[in-house]
Amino acid sequence: MVTSSILILFLLGLTAASVLAVASRVLHVEEDPRIAKVEGCFPGANCGGCGYPGCSAAAGAIVQGKAGPEICVAGGAEIAENIALIMGVDAAFKEPKIANNICTGGSRANLLFDYEGVEDCRAEALLYGGEKTCGLGCIGLGSCVKVCGFDAIRLNDDGIPVVDMNVCRSCGKCADVCPTGAIRISGMTMDLLHLNKIDDCLAPCMQKCPAQIDVRTYIHQMKLGDMRGALLTIKERNPLPLAVGRLCPAPCETICRRNIADDGVAIHSLHRFVADWEMNSGSRLKLDCNPATGHKVAIIGGGPAGLSCAYFLRRIGHEPVIFEKREQIGGMMKGIIPEYRLPAKVVDWEVQSILDLGVDVHTGVEFGKDITIKSLEEEGYEAIFIATGAWKVPALKLENIEAEGVVDAITFLDQVGKSITDLKGRKVVVIGDTNTAMDVVRSAARLGCDVTSLIDCIQRKMSANKNEVKRAAELGSDLKFLTRPTRILAEDGKVRGIEYCEVQYDDPKKATGIPKPVEGTETVIDADLIVVATTRMIDTTPFMDEDGASCFAINKKTGGIEADTLSLQTKYPNVFVGGEVHSGRSILIQAVADGRRAARGIHHFITEGAIPEPKNPQLRVIPETILKNMAVTYTIPKIKVPEISVEERRFTFKEEVKGSIVYEAARKEGSRCLRCGLTCYDAEAGAEYAQDADVQKFSELDKE
Structure with missing residues (x-):
């Protein structure tokens, strides 16, 4: 019985082997030898970042013409060139990409509860949606670390992933397992052209800045002494940091959360400090550019x-x-x-x-x-x-507007230092509430004349930056608020004066609506030069x-x-x-x-051929990011930026009114930054200066 069973099994095995042998001869397909050669070029990570299940499949796709030589995310340009040589083609440029973490909050985000479940971000997000008040922040259980096949990610002391950009191969696995989107894959093009989204980790200053500059990051880099990194961060959004650092009215500072505790961070001054660092060094920071596309x-x-x-x-x-x-x-x-x-x-x-x-x-x-x-x-x-x-300043509809001695603001400023070099003894009237008008006022005052400015609103309603208005007044200019020109007086075709009247709002306390002329307030003043600076069109x-x-x-x-x-x-x-x-x-x-x-x-x-519509663009300030109360530990006085004296200003066009700050002062001001996230912030900001005489704890201030 046993012998028969063994014989039957032997015959069945022999038959199956014979069938398989015949099938292998009939169905055999000779493998293209290039597949093995191409696969041999790969680093053997089998990470799947290319979209194929392993290096062998990717090699097959290249040989079959379904993928290019540059497909491997774990390899670099050299690997792509080697594969291209095997295939007899050219390797196209592939922009390098890396993983990056948008969350900096860590333990600073308030906890909703203590999670004691499975140590996996996906599990926690699936079961509870995350235990922190910030819905897009890092959960911190390290799922991204576990799936990275290149050891490119580690968790820091706050449980936040830190990516080693020199090791990251952009396989995308970390981003795939991140349930909140805190880890993302991006390259230079994506970084330079990214528009703020409501699911980004945006501090209020970043939301308010028209250029969407990453204020939080560049201040932190500057504090650490990484000036190169700080400037690169700025230049991801702003290629004119020197000019912006001098001219920007800094809307970011008005919304800085630090204002809730004491004074907002001097973001504008720190921006200029970082920009000046490059110019003062005498050498330009090298910026990467992709190869020419031919477009x-x-x-x-x-x-x-x-x-x-x-x-x-x-x-x-x-x-x-x-x-x-x-x-x-x-x-x-x-x-x-x-x-x-x-x-x-x-x-x-x-x-x-x-x-x-x-x-x-x-x-x-x-x-x-x-x-x-x-x-x-x-x-x-x-x-x-x-x-x-x-560049066009519209002419006012006034009597004698064509008289000699009436010029527009752009023409005036363009000719200062050229045909206009001395206005001593002259009487100049500037019309307008704009920054350009204040530039005219300040320039005319420097040229030695009496300057009167007609402004048809109250100061806080002016379109000019309040600092520019302040500096115009400091030079002794007569700023007449709530006044409007009614006619220009001329003699023999030349300006000799201007008539103006007072204006007032319908509700003076609230200053609402368009100011209207007040009867019986007409006044005439002498003038031999009138500069129109109402607006530009x-x-x-x-x-x-x-x-x-x-x-x-x-x-x-x-x-x-x-x-x-x-x-x-x-x-x-x-x-x-x-x-x-x-x-x-x-x-x-x-x-x-x-x-x-x-x-x-x-x-x-x-x-x-088409422009994709941005998903979830941040078009206005996100309401949940506007906090009413904060528990900040330390108060540090806001930096005072040096300025040349008013007397010095009267005699110079070349020297800047506002001066530069030194590194230690910039670093201390930078320590006031709370490194805000969407809703989180660093309550202990400035702790390294706790022993300084001008630094106090808010609890101590309350006692006083």
Whole structure:
């Protein structure tokens, strides 16, 4: 019985072997020897980051033409070149990407409960949604660390993942297992063109900044002495840090959470300090740029918006060319904004840093005359960015407005130091409440004349920065609030005076509505030079067709060219606008922000043919991030930035009013930053200065 069973099993095995032998001969497919060679080039991580189940499958996909030589995320350019050599093709450029952690909160986010379940972020998120008040913060159980096949992630003392960018191979596994999105994969293009999203870890200052600068990170880097890192962080969003560090009205400071405890952080001063570090060093920070893509983009206007757009496009690999009407680029930063606010040498340094990236410039070229949209298209430009600014000061509807001695603010500022060098004995009247008006007032006062400024609102309603108003008053200028010109007095065609009246709001206490003239308050003052600085508008002439109609839709409120809010694309798909030609009169940092938004739109348009709609864009301040109470431990006095004396200001156009700060002072001010997240903050900020005489605990202040 046993012998029969063994014999039967033997015969069955023999039969199966024979069938398999025949099948192998019939069905055998000779494997392409290149598969083994290609697989041999891989590091053997089998991480799956390429999208294929292991290195063997990836090698097969390359040989079959389903994937390129550069598919391996664990390998670099050298591996791609070796594979390309085997396949007899060229390896395309693949932008390096790494994992990064957007959460800095750690234990600073309030706990909802103590979790004692499975040590896995996904399990906790699935069961309880996370035990911290911040829904997008890191849960901290290290699931990302466990799945990383390259040992590129570790948890720090706060339970926050730290990525070693030199080891990370961007396989994406950490991001796949992160249930909150605290770990993300990104590369230079994504980083430079990323628009804030409501599911980002955004401190209020980052939300309020038009350019979306990562304030929290660059201040922290500066504190650690990593000036290079701090500047790189700023330049991810702002290619003009020297200019912005001098001119920005700093809306970020008004919303700084530190204001709840004492005074907001001097973000603007720290921004300038980091930017000055590079220029003072005498050498420029090397910025990475992707290889040229061959995509040409024409940029009309060499002001801050045009320069910013060119900067971002060039860094991600495209080929921008700037066409500028004037003989110098820089827009109003060069020759219009006075040097005591923004020195020419600072502008030159900043502009050159952008040109050194490989940005071409053609000056003395006027849009609408020398070049048109059609001619640029014929020359092979795939997209056009219009950033011609708002240089036109509208004339007032006043009697004798054409009299000799009436000039607009832009003409006046442009001629200071040229045809206008001395105003001693002259009586100058400036009309307007703008920053430009204050520039005129301050410049005229420096030239030795009596200056009167007519301002048709109260001071807090002025569009000018309060610091600029303060500095204009410090020079002895007569700022007449709630006044409005009614007529210009002229004799033999020349200005000899101006009549004005008082105006008042319907509700003076609340200052609501448009101020109206107060009867019987007309007053005449002598004047031989009147400067109109009420506003600035765009010159629509270059955008007119042969019939005199505008080629673009014009916004009735701003006077600027209409465009999509996020992409800045006009009704012509290949034409984008930004800066004051789009927004109307605005601040420098808004022009910088527009340049980056436009670069994002242009990039997608010329590479994909369409611009993706941003998901969950942060368009306004996120309500939950506005806190009413905070338990901050230490109070540290806000830094005082040195300024030259008022007397010194009267005799110089070259020396900046506001001076620089030293590193230790900057570091101490930086320690006041609470390193805010979405809802969390560092209550112990500034602890390293606890022993300083000017530092106290808030509990001690309460006792006093």
